[in-house]
Amino acid sequence: MFSMIYLWLIGAVVLAGADILLGTIYLLIIAVAALAAFIFAVIGAGILFQLLAFAVFAIAGCVYLSYRKRKNSVSTDADHLQHINDGHSVEVKEWKENGKARVFYRGTVWDAKPEKGSPMVPGLWEIVGMSGNTLIIKLKQEK
Numbered sequence: 001m002f003s004m005i006y007l008w009l010i011g012a013v014v015l016a017g018a019d020i021l022l023g024t025i026y027l028l029i030i031a032v033a034a035l036a037a038f039i040f041a042v043i044g045a046g047i048l049f050q051l052l053a054f055a056v057f058a059i060a061g062c063v064y065l066s067y068r069k070r071k072n073s074v075s076t077d078a079d080h081l082q083h084i085n086d087g088h089s090v091e092v093k094e095w096k097e098n099g100k101a102r103v104f105y106r107g108t109v110w111d112a113k114p115e116k117g118s119p120m121v122p123g124l125w126e127i128v129g130m131s132g133n134t135l136i137i138k139l140k141q142e143k
Contacts, residue, residue, distance in 0.1 A: 008034050012031045012032070015027050016031040029061035033057035033058035091104070092125050093122055095120040099120065101120075110133070113136060114136075121139065
């Protein structure tokens with residue numbers, strides 16, 4: 001006959017399978033907690049100890065994972081991502097009548113316009129920002 005202690009094992013397997021499908025580690029932690037409760041059930045512990053083992057393992061695992069994620073998280077500085085092109089050099093060969101130039105950068109041709117107050121002369125320019133898909137550039141100073 002089917003013993004009720006195997007419900008912990010079935011629950012652990014179902015949760016582990018769901019974790020594989022969904023890709024979240026938290027379900028795997030709950031599955032490990034259910035496996036711990038199953039082990040307590042097999043060695044003859046009462047339902048109270050099984051539930052206690054399940055709760056302790058689940059809470060401890062989630063707290064540990066939360067701490068570990070916070071400790072290992074890499075700060076994605078959004079400001080840095082917005083200014084990833086700043087400081088790179090481009091060469092302007094000629095300026096168009098509309099006050100823009102076409103420059104070759106990162107394997108493709110971009111529109112570029114000068115920073116306010118910059119003279120529109122051909123030469124080596126430095127990227128100082130972006131406006132939409134247009135690079136904002138300033139004349140690179142010779143060192």
